[in-house]
Structure formats: structure tokens, C-alpha cells
Amino acid sequence: MKNLILTTAALALSAGFAMADTVRLGTEGAYPPFNFLNDDGEVDGFERELGDELCARAELTCEWVTNDWDSIIPNLVSGNYDAIIAGMSITDEREEVIDFTQNYTQPDPSAYMVLAGNEGLDVTDAVIAAQTNTIQAAFVADMGAQLVEFATPDETISAVRSGEADAVLADKSYLAPIAEENADLSLLDRDELIGGGIGMGLRESDEELRETFDAAIQSMKDDGSLNELIEKWDVGETF
Amino acid sequence: MFSYCTDPDTLSGLTWLSCYLTTGKHMALYGSFGTVLLLLAITAPTALALGFVGASAARSHIAPLSWLGKFYIAIVRGVPDIAFFLFFVIALDQGIEYLRHKLRCPDWSEPIRQGNDFVVCSAAKMPLSTAPQWLHEIYGFGLAVVTFAIVFGAFAANVLFGAMRAVPRAQIETAEAYGMSRRQAFWRVLVPQMWIYALPGLSNLWMVLIKATPLLFLLGVEDIVYWARELGGAKTARFTSYPHPDWRMWYFLALLVFYLVFTRVSEVALERLTRRLSRGQATAAGEALRKAATT
Amino acid sequence: MSCWQTIQDYGLRSLGYGERLLPRSDFTLCQQFTLIGSGLLWNIYFAVLALLAGFVLANALAVAKGAKTPILRKPAEWFIFVFRGSPLFIQFFFGYFLFLSLKGVSPVFTPFTSAALGALVVLFFNTSAYSAEIFHGALRSVPKGDLEAADAYGFSGLARFRRIVWPTAMRLAWPAYTNEAIFLFHATVLVFFSGFPAWQQKGDALYYASYFADKTFNPFIPYPILAGYFILLTLLIIGIFGLINRHLNRHLPQDARQRLRFRPNLIR
CATH class of the missing domain: 3.40.190.10 (Periplasmic binding protein-like II)
Structure with a gap:
């Protein structure tokens, strides 16, 4: 009996997780210090810590996916992951195809x-x-x-x-x-000075998710935790 | 891996190397050899089956079917495999999701193409976005297998098409004289005999397939070339416990050895297979085997 | 800007003539067709020169591999094994690396670090090895009757090889050699894709196709254009090699010719 209750509880839990959609974050994994694979072969770097923190604040379950740089945007718009967080500068050409959150680094020279x-x-x-x-x-x-x-x-x-x-x-x-x-x-x-700052890229049809991440980035800017991360990984000026 | 690996900075020589070669990343590299072998093991029979269908279609007496078969052979063979890989996987993925979307969400009112975006209902996602990562990886691997099979199926179809024509006409005529139908003659006489004619072509195709596997990383599968590049590139001490200069040459050298050994093993195996298949065949090689057995 | 103007500006861009800058925005289909077509010149250049030079070396290698003395046979066997046994991708990597190191030794090797010469050398060795294997197989399957007839006519040595053995071997090898030519032509897209650097945005067809795919974020237009070009040129190769095949077999009776064309193909 005790076992049974435990199982149902576990089921309810996992159902709860399934309700909160998993958000898949696409990155390149070859661009230190922003994102790279550490010795264990896991995604690491400034954006790994940032992404995990953003997901925690937005109460999302996030999963990391690596993708080749050349096809990183086509795979986003075709829905293979939900957001790009790969040291991608905000540019006008990219804005035409995908949406960006506000920048989370200052423009990097x-x-x-x-x-x-x-x-x-x-x-x-x-x-x-x-x-x-x-x-x-x-x-x-x-x-x-x-x-x-x-x-x-x-x-x-x-x-x-x-x-x-x-x-x-x-x-x-x-x-x-x-x-x-x-x-x-x-x-x-x-x-x-070539690019703008770096932002997260999202599908244009995914306005809700963009707003969620935008708000999370804003809250990290407000309480100074973003600046701490920027200093830790040395990715340019603080905000 | 080893207990003494906790602080790599203090190590040197062989101990350093033993730790370096057993990092999680290196394990992924070793695992990717398995991925490549698995891909070959699945792709080869699939491509062969596809080639058989293509060749049978091309020699069909029903005109549209024959055109379709010949069209497939001509078009896919005409395109460099890299160019094909660069757009076909995304197209295939979108095609599958489009079909599932039509089946699962018939009341969906929004358009699937919204500007640049390809949006299907979440129930039609392949695999579902809630699915664990390994399922996504298996799906990606599956797409790669299908893509490889379609490309090499066209080459296999071309070889089998030639092999079917090479079976002596007299064999078919004899079968017809015995009262077999077209279908019976095809399955009982033509198919068993065509393999020996197809084997030289198919062995070469196998060799080409082995050497096409470095293109796997284009299909989003983390293969040996991906890891060799990743591991070989120069590493600065800030981001790894094992900094080293540009070592890509050594990693590629290891890949070179792997491919050479694999080619050699394949050659020996195929040589044996040829001998086996020649047994009892109405060819010069089969005749030689028969003579050797009787004397 | 009219399409004709675009062709004038970009038709020879891959060779460094015309507009200096590639198009940046408002990409038209015409631009994509023109630039990818312009890059195709490099693919044709690599394929034609490597095939012509490779044909000569392949024959030498095929004969050497059939030689009795190991001094000739062993190097030929190893050359063929290494170049047939490894992916072209890796050969380009080592080729570029080797030429870079040689450049440090002697300035003679400086031009070899450019794709135009360095990649050509790698492709030349690669196709020589594959073709040599095809020719070697063909040399071995020259019908015994032909050789006996040659002996009966008093042919010997070089004359026998040049007049009897070699032409017959070429006839036998031709369908497989056609396939090799197609494969080599397709392999030329690897040059700039991995291996050799592109100078001043002068690249081959795949280079420009991926440029457009990157700028428009849409792979479904440039790559099919590239594929279309390659299908057309592959058909052209099949046509040219078919004509040569007809010429090689012109003395044979009609039905024998037909059979040769569909013989089981020793493809690469």
C-alpha cells in the first residue's frame, strides 16, 4: 500500500514536470568563454551558467543541445530547439529571420x-x-x-x-x-566595433517565450547577478 | 577515471597522458567510433534494400514505375553527397512533422509556415519536446541513416540494375521454358544469380560508404571527425585542466589509421565472400572453383 | 539591377573579376544562380585537370602494381591502398598541413598552399589511386585469346602492350572509369568546405551556396540550385564518356557494344 501511494505521488510529480514544457537551448559548444565543451564533454562557460540561471528564474526545465554554427538558425526556425544561446550578436539581418531578447553582454569589440x-x-x-x-x-x-x-x-x-x-x-x-x-x-x-551585444535568439512566432527570457534577463541585470557572471567569465564590460 | 587524475597540473609524462586520454570528452570520442560502425551496419542493408527496390522499379515493364526508378537513380547520383546532406535532413524532418501535424492536429487553424518559421502543433513534434535527450539523439541518428540510405541506395540501384542485366539471358529463357511465370523467374532464377555480378560493384560501394562517414557531422550527429576536431584544437588553460597546442594532426592521424585498418579488414572479408558466392555459379570463377574441387 | 547586369558583375567573381564585394542584402535568385555558377568554374577546373593528369599516373601505377619486381609493385600497392583507404576529407587536411610545412623549407612550395594548386595535387593523387585500381583490374582481365593472337602475329614487349593489351584494358575499364570521373567531380566541392582556405571570397560552387544559405538563413534555395548545376554537369560527363566509349568500341559488332555499356560496374 505504501508503495502504491509512493508510485502515484511519483507519477503526479512527473506529470507536473511534463506540463511545464521542456525548453531546448541550442548552442555551438566551440566558442570559449561563451560556450564550450569541458573535459567531461558537457556544455560549459558563461552562457551555460547564464542559461541555467535564466531557466531557474523563469521556472522552466531546460535542456542543452549542441548544433553546428552554420545551421544553427535554420534548425531553430524549423523547431529542433527553442532558443539559441550561442554568443550570437544581434544584427539587422538576423533580426529579419528570428527575434532576439535584450542583449546580455555589452557589444564586444x-x-x-x-x-x-x-x-x-x-x-x-x-x-x-x-x-x-x-x-x-x-x-x-x-x-x-x-x-x-x-x-x-x-x-x-x-x-x-x-x-x-x-x-x-x-x-x-x-x-x-x-x-x-x-x-x-x-x-x-x-x-x-562590429556587432551589437549578444542576445538569445528565438522564433518570431514564439513571442511568449521571448518575453519570459527577456524578463529573466532584466531581473538578472537589476540585481547585479549578470554583472557578476560577466566578470567571472571576462566577457567584456559590465552593465 | 583514475584516482590520481584529480589534479592534472601536477602530473607529467605517461600519467598525464593516461588521465588526458580518459576524460569524458575522450570517452565520447571512443563512443563515436561505435556510432560510425553502427551507422554502417544499419545503413548498408537499408541502402541495399532501397537499391533493390530502385533497380526492380527501373527494369519494370510498367512505364511510370520504370521512369520513377530511373529518375531516382539519375538524380540522386548526379548530386554531390555533401550538397544533398546540407539541406535534405531539415527537409526530411519538416516533412515528417508536417505529416504528423496533418494526422494529429486536424483542427489546427494557424498556418504552418509563419514567415520563416515552421510551426506545427506540439503533439506533432518529432520527437516530442518533452522527450529525453537520448530520444532526440536517436531520432537525429535515424534521420542520418535514412539520408545515407537514400543516397547510397541510388548507387546500389545502379549496380543491381547492371547486375540484373548481366545474368545470361539463356538462364531466364530456360526458366520460361520450364513454365515459370515472370515473377517466378525473377525471384527464383534472376535474383539468386545476380549477386555474383553485383558483388564487385557493391564492394566498391561499401568502400565509398566507409569513406563518406566523415560527413556525418553535417547531419548533426557527433561523429569521430567532430570529436577529433573538438579535442585536437588548441586548448587554453582557462577552460580545461589539460591545455595543449593544436594537436589536430595527431587526432586526424588516428582517424587515418582507423580508416586504413577498416578498409583492409573489409577487403579481406569481401574477398572471402566473393569466393563463397562464386561457388556453383556459371562464371569463370565458379568454374575454377569447381575444377579445383574435383581434381 | 537587371539580371544581365548581375551576370556581368558576378559571372567571373570566383576568379576575382567583377564586383569586389559579394551581395549583402536583397538577394535575388539571379544573384544566387550567377555566383554559384561562377564558383562552378573552380569545380570544373579541379575535375578536368585532376582527371587528365590522373589518367596518366593511374596507368603507370596500374602497370607498376602488376609488375613482377617488388621495387615497382610495393610502392604502387601502398600508394593505392593509402589513397583509396582514407577519406578525402582527411587527405585534404594532411595535404594542406604538409604543404604549409614544406613552405617553411623552401619558397618553391608557396603556391601549393593555395587551393588552386595544393588541392589539385591532392585530388590528382586521389583519382590516380582509384583509377589505377580500376585499370589494374582491367589489365588482368584482358582475354587470354587476345594475348595469344598478339603472340601469333609476332607482337612482343612494348608494341604488344601499346597495340593490344592497353586498348583492350581501356575498353573494359571505361564504364567503371566513367563512375570514377563522376565521383571525382563531386569530390571537388570538399576543397573549400574543409581543407583549403578561400582567398578574397573566391571559392567554388559550394562556397557560394553556403554563403547564401548563411546570409538568407534558408538552405532550401541555394543548395538545390547547386544540386541542379551538378546534375546537368554529371549528365554532360556521362555524355562525353559515352562518346569516348563508342569510339573505343567502334570495331565491335552492335550487340557486343550494347553489352559492354551495361556490364556490372566496378564503381569506386
Whole structure:
């Protein structure tokens, strides 16, 4: 009898969980410090902590999914997950296809990284490496410098080391720890302000969820917990 | 994994390596070898079945069926597999959800395409959004299997189509002389004999299929290439206990060895299969086997 | 902007002529067709040159693999095994890596780090290995009667190979070689996709297709366009190789020709 009651209680509990819809969060898992896979193969980083906290505040059950960067938006609009939280800058082109919450980081400048000793480089007349199909690649093409595109961020850095490219242009918070730990690489003083801040991406038809997350981000901004996270992971200026 | 791995910074040499190679991420890499093998094990028979259907359709006497079979073979063979993988999986997923939507939610009034969004009722989601993660992964894997099978089914159909034509016409005529119907002659005479003609083509197809598996990551399955890239990339000490420079070369070298060994094993196995299938066949190889047995 | 203007601006963009910047917004179908078509020039370039050069090396390898002396046979066997036994994806990775290291040794290798030459070399080796295996099989299945007839006519050595063995082997290998040509053509899309970097947004058809897929967030337009182009060119390859096959078999009676075309294909 006791067993029976316990089972029904468990059933009621799990039914309650099922009512509160699981929200699937899509991320890339290859972009430290925002999101990356830790040694155990789990999603970790600034956005992991942020996402978990947002879900707790909004009382949602959340699940993390990794997806290739190239198809991260098509898979969102086709409904394979419900939100993108992957270091995605808010841009006008993306706004046309998906909706964003308010930004949860300040606009992050992009920086140039060169071989140590080459700090005098004139970037407008140099070979600049960037990852294919990023805002940085588009920026370099606009600027008129020689653009060379690689499929992964790792390859862009190898390109600078091997002399294929004079510099690599990428988000500053991605490059800074690399330049810090490697004596043969260093950052230029010149920064470029390309993207807006980073926000969560949601389907345009999913207004309710957007408002939920928006409110949760606002509450984290208000009580200062977002600033703590930003400082902990070193992802730019605080609010 | 090991008890001494709690503080990797103090380790060096082989102990460091033993800890490094047993992190959760590396376990995922080892597991993904299983994923690749499983994919091959499921895809090969599925593609073969699809190829058989395609080839039978292509040689059918009913014109629309024959066109359909030939169309399938020609179109899918004409497209590079990567290009096909890049859009087909999403299309397939949306197709399945669309059908389920029509079945499950007939009273749904809102449009399915809202601007860029593809919105179906939550009961039609595949799998349901409440389903645990492993179900999502199995579903993704299933989509990958279907996509691979459709692509390689077209190549298999082409091989089987040729093999069916290669069975000597006299064999069919003899079957007809014995009073077999078209259907009987097909199943009892043509099909058992065509395999030996199809085998060289099918073995090559198997080799191509093995070498197409690095494309799995395009289909959203975390395969060996995904993990090799992930693990091999340079790691800074802030985000891992095991920082290292760009080691992709070593990981890709391991993959290279894996593929070479796998190819070699397949070659040996297929060689044996060819010998077995040649037994009792009206071909030169079958004749040689017969002679060897009698003398 | 009219479509004709778009073609003038972007028709040769993949080679670096025309507009410097790729379209940014208001993407039209015409732009997608033009740029993806422009990228196709690279795929054709890779396929044609690798096939032509590969045909020569493949023949040499096939003969070497059939040689009695292990000095010739072993290297040929290993070359074929390594390039047939590993995914092209990994070959590109190592190819690029190797050329980068060689560049440090001698500036002679500098051009090899670009896709135009480096990827071509990898594709050339790859297709040589696959074709060599096909030709090797064909050389072994030259009918014994043909060889005996050649002996009876007093052919020997090089003349026998050049006039009798080789033409027959080519006839036997042709259907399988056609398939190899199609596979190689399809494999060219891997060049910029993984492996070699794209300079100044000059890439192949898949590069531009994924550019549009990324900018419009809609994979259902650019990739089918790419697929359409490839189907057309694959049909063209089948047509050209079919003509060569007819030429190779022109002396055979009509029904024998037909049979050869549908022989069980030793596809790759």
C-alpha cells in the first residue's frame, strides 16, 4: 500500500514536470568563454551558467543541445530547439529571420591578433584571416584588406602562426586568453566595433517565450547577478 | 577515471597522458567510433534494400514505375553527397512533422509556415519536446541513416540494375521454358544469380560508404571527425585542466589509421565472400572453383 | 539591377573579376544562380585537370602494381591502398598541413598552399589511386585469346602492350572509369568546405551556396540550385564518356557494344 501511494505521488510529480514544457537551448559548444565543451564533454562557460540561471528564474526545465554554427538558425526556425544561446550578436539581418531578447553582454569589440613583434602592422593593407561566414569576414571584405577564410577558428590562428595570414580578426574575448597564454602571439591596440551585444535568439512566432527570457534577463541585470557572471567569465564590460 | 587524475597540473609524462586520454570528452570520442560502425551496419542493408527496390522499379515493364526508378537513380547520383546532406535532413524532418501535424492536429487553424518559421502543433513534434535527450539523439541518428540510405541506395540501384542485366539471358529463357511465370523467374532464377555480378560493384560501394562517414557531422550527429576536431584544437588553460597546442594532426592521424585498418579488414572479408558466392555459379570463377574441387 | 547586369558583375567573381564585394542584402535568385555558377568554374577546373593528369599516373601505377619486381609493385600497392583507404576529407587536411610545412623549407612550395594548386595535387593523387585500381583490374582481365593472337602475329614487349593489351584494358575499364570521373567531380566541392582556405571570397560552387544559405538563413534555395548545376554537369560527363566509349568500341559488332555499356560496374 505504501508503495502504491509512493508510485502515484511519483507519477503526479512527473506529470507536473511534463506540463511545464521542456525548453531546448541550442548552442555551438566551440566558442570559449561563451560556450564550450569541458573535459567531461558537457556544455560549459558563461552562457551555460547564464542559461541555467535564466531557466531557474523563469521556472522552466531546460535542456542543452549542441548544433553546428552554420545551421544553427535554420534548425531553430524549423523547431529542433527553442532558443539559441550561442554568443550570437544581434544584427539587422538576423533580426529579419528570428527575434532576439535584450542583449546580455555589452557589444564586444573585435580584435586583431598578430605574431609578437609584428604590432606595427597596417591592417588595411594586410592579409587578414577570419572564420568563414562571420561578421568579421564580412567586415574585412568591406575594409578592402586581403581576406582569407578558414572553416574553423583554430585554423585562423594556425594561419597566423604559419605566416599564411598577417593577422586574425575575431571577437576580443575569444582572442584575449589565447594571446595571454602564448608568448608568440599578441593583440593589436586597434579594435573594431562590429556587432551589437549578444542576445538569445528565438522564433518570431514564439513571442511568449521571448518575453519570459527577456524578463529573466532584466531581473538578472537589476540585481547585479549578470554583472557578476560577466566578470567571472571576462566577457567584456559590465552593465 | 583514475584516482590520481584529480589534479592534472601536477602530473607529467605517461600519467598525464593516461588521465588526458580518459576524460569524458575522450570517452565520447571512443563512443563515436561505435556510432560510425553502427551507422554502417544499419545503413548498408537499408541502402541495399532501397537499391533493390530502385533497380526492380527501373527494369519494370510498367512505364511510370520504370521512369520513377530511373529518375531516382539519375538524380540522386548526379548530386554531390555533401550538397544533398546540407539541406535534405531539415527537409526530411519538416516533412515528417508536417505529416504528423496533418494526422494529429486536424483542427489546427494557424498556418504552418509563419514567415520563416515552421510551426506545427506540439503533439506533432518529432520527437516530442518533452522527450529525453537520448530520444532526440536517436531520432537525429535515424534521420542520418535514412539520408545515407537514400543516397547510397541510388548507387546500389545502379549496380543491381547492371547486375540484373548481366545474368545470361539463356538462364531466364530456360526458366520460361520450364513454365515459370515472370515473377517466378525473377525471384527464383534472376535474383539468386545476380549477386555474383553485383558483388564487385557493391564492394566498391561499401568502400565509398566507409569513406563518406566523415560527413556525418553535417547531419548533426557527433561523429569521430567532430570529436577529433573538438579535442585536437588548441586548448587554453582557462577552460580545461589539460591545455595543449593544436594537436589536430595527431587526432586526424588516428582517424587515418582507423580508416586504413577498416578498409583492409573489409577487403579481406569481401574477398572471402566473393569466393563463397562464386561457388556453383556459371562464371569463370565458379568454374575454377569447381575444377579445383574435383581434381 | 537587371539580371544581365548581375551576370556581368558576378559571372567571373570566383576568379576575382567583377564586383569586389559579394551581395549583402536583397538577394535575388539571379544573384544566387550567377555566383554559384561562377564558383562552378573552380569545380570544373579541379575535375578536368585532376582527371587528365590522373589518367596518366593511374596507368603507370596500374602497370607498376602488376609488375613482377617488388621495387615497382610495393610502392604502387601502398600508394593505392593509402589513397583509396582514407577519406578525402582527411587527405585534404594532411595535404594542406604538409604543404604549409614544406613552405617553411623552401619558397618553391608557396603556391601549393593555395587551393588552386595544393588541392589539385591532392585530388590528382586521389583519382590516380582509384583509377589505377580500376585499370589494374582491367589489365588482368584482358582475354587470354587476345594475348595469344598478339603472340601469333609476332607482337612482343612494348608494341604488344601499346597495340593490344592497353586498348583492350581501356575498353573494359571505361564504364567503371566513367563512375570514377563522376565521383571525382563531386569530390571537388570538399576543397573549400574543409581543407583549403578561400582567398578574397573566391571559392567554388559550394562556397557560394553556403554563403547564401548563411546570409538568407534558408538552405532550401541555394543548395538545390547547386544540386541542379551538378546534375546537368554529371549528365554532360556521362555524355562525353559515352562518346569516348563508342569510339573505343567502334570495331565491335552492335550487340557486343550494347553489352559492354551495361556490364556490372566496378564503381569506386
